[in-house]
Amino acid sequence: MADKAIGWLVAGLALLPLGAEAAPRPPAVLQKIADCRTVAGDAARLACYDAAAAALGEATAKEDIVVLDREAVRETRKGLFGFTLPRLPFFGGDQGDKRAKGDVAREEINEIDGVAAAVRAVGYRQFRIVLEDGAVWATTEAISVDIPRVGSKIHIKRAALGSYLLKVDGGRAVKAMRAG
Numbered sequence: 001m002a003d004k005a006i007g008w009l010v011a012g013l014a015l016l017p018l019g020a021e022a023a024p025r026p027p028a029v030l031q032k033i034a035d036c037r038t039v040a041g042d043a044a045r046l047a048c049y050d051a052a053a054a055a056l057g058e059a060t061a062k063e064d065i066v067v068l069d070r071e072a073v074r075e076t077r078k079g080l081f082g083f084t085l086p087r088l089p090f091f092g093g094d095q096g097d098k099r100a101k102g103d104v105a106r107e108e109i110n111e112i113d114g115v116a117a118a119v120r121a122v123g124y125r126q127f128r129i130v131l132e133d134g135a136v137w138a139t140t141e142a143i144s145v146d147i148p149r150v151g152s153k154i155h156i157k158r159a160a161l162g163s164y165l166l167k168v169d170g171g172r173a174v175k176a177m178r179a180g
Helices: 002-014 028-038 042-061 070-079
Strands: 111-123 126-131 136-139 153-158 164-168 174-178
Touching: 028 042, 136 164
Parallel strands: none
Antiparallel strands: 111 126, 111 153, 126 136, 136 174, 153 164, 164 174
16 A cells, blocks of 8 residues: 555656646645645654545545556547647646647647558448547548558548548548547
């Protein structure tokens, strides 16, 4: 239990802002951990950290707070590729341009690769493609040559004016949209 609490403590401290303008004020449960640094006396400081770590563990178990590392944010952004997201700081929203260069929130995902897990014809040579990660894409124009099949390699990239281009097995790009 103590090792788990220390792990949550380290993860929580990683989310604390580096400067006043870096992010909104952290949740109270994380602020309590940061406040323990100012407690005088080793025993009192340790007791403070123990109580704060227990509160963080409890809040995490109840899913009142969720701690994501950079890789989890990258994977979430990749999974949401094609959707319009609200302007949230950890997705590069309002605070995004104030963050350091190279920050995960500033990394723009402009293309993804996947494998078709399911394919269904929905019109004249138009298809609804479910990728292995669960993302659903629909072609919005006819595919003339490369008909998608289960197992086909799918490449999708951002195009002009909020549109997307989809290639099946490296073939000709066709317009597509995120459908789920």
